[in-house]
Amino acid sequence: MSDTARPSIVWFRHDLRLADNPALTAAFERESPVVCVFIWAPDEEGDWPPGAASRWWLHHSLARLDEQLRARGNRLLLRRGPTMETLQSLTTETGATAVFWNRRYEPAVVRRDARVLKELKHAGVEVVHTNSALLFEPWDVQTGAGRPYQVFTPFWKACLAKPAPEEPWPAPQRLCEVAAPPAGLELSELHLLPRIPWDRGFYDVWQPGELEAQQELSRFVAERIGHYPLARDIPGEAGTSRLSPRLHFGELSPRQVWWQSNRNNPGSSIQVPGSPANTFLREIGWREFAHHILHHFPQTVRSPLRERFDNFPWRRDAAALKAWQRGQTGYPIVDAGLRELWATGWMHNRVRMIVGSFLTKDLLISWTAGARWFWDTLVDADLANNTLGWQWIAGCGADAAPYFRIFNPVSQGEKLDGDGRYVRRWAPEISQLPDAVIHRPWEADPNELQRAGIELGRDYPEPVVDHAVARKQALEAYGK
């Protein structure tokens, strides 16, 4: 067997797609058979093994990837970790001489990958790792002084000053398989799906998979991106792209998003400030920024970037935390958001800010508790985005909201959900209340409550805290 005919291994991770997948393409350009493998090794991800909602998504996305590969004459091999032994065993079983993968940026995974790379090379196996997840690598963007950025706007400006990202690559045409594919596990043997069927609502909302992701992106760009700058702030409308889980699992690449957003909107390219494409891709920019921060300040997954917050007197209030998690705070916009999260594994971004502000500033509970809850319940749970978002809203992170920026859940509700559509959908027990009090049921008069069939404290909670009081306490605590 000549060396070029020796198979390659493509190790799939957060790049569950065939198109614009540099590791996959590089492997197939060797014109030798390829073994595609996914290795389930959650305990190698440090404190952040995939949460329950992420595992749900992963299960279905792996199934779709396997279908895609089979349609092209290959298949997805499933194995359980440890990763190192698994890859070494696979090279032995198949005679593979090279392993390809796309890079990840989570600190524990980076350390693990470095060990894998070293061991494989030591064993004489070639390793090729490529970028598939970011427009700009964290180490390729730096301030004039050669330091990492800590403020978003100059960071993104520096990114946009660089050459545009390459156009996305098509999926490889031929996906030649090895003659005797090694044995793998059944998908069900990874036990990714929940034992208690809390995921029923997910199936109505999500169809994981690369082709579905591309359809969603195309539809968003064709039909909704033009309304994005205004519609994105209205949680009762489908104004956002909802592509976050696609990007997290790599069903889509940011390059595909970038090019499609620009190409189909020639009059509103990213170069035009305030244009729809510009406004939308700025959010992709925040994703880039989150990875930039995670790479340069990996300690932020557990401690605040701003060290003065290290000793902040967060409250430990299990009952209040539970009320927040369950969507039982008595503030409709907060409860609606947390219930949307529980029911669908996702929450509108604007509402994430409101519930985050409420947890960290009204309840004075640590952002880490919120980050943990989101980690377990979001289908788009992403260590970079989750960490940045929570530190941002708590005021202790990069380019963070100042500590005195405290969202008023009533005025935010009335401003963004004036007709109560969002709140009524996710908190149906108060849906009969008139618009005037839908965001403040405790101010409804007894007649209104009776007509709506509500007794406060029985059918819907009294507010767990008085926002005005809580705000003053937060300002005092943060002031120190």
Add this chain to the structure above:
DNA sequence: TGAAATGTTGGGGCG
């Protein structure tokens, strides 16, 4: 990608 407190302005009611 706030909200509340405080300050300023100007129209209108009224003696």
Add this chain to the structure above:
DNA sequence: ACGCCCCAACATTTC
């Protein structure tokens, strides 16, 4: 006609 007050509307400051 004039000055005074009230207060809504808007602007600025503060947290």
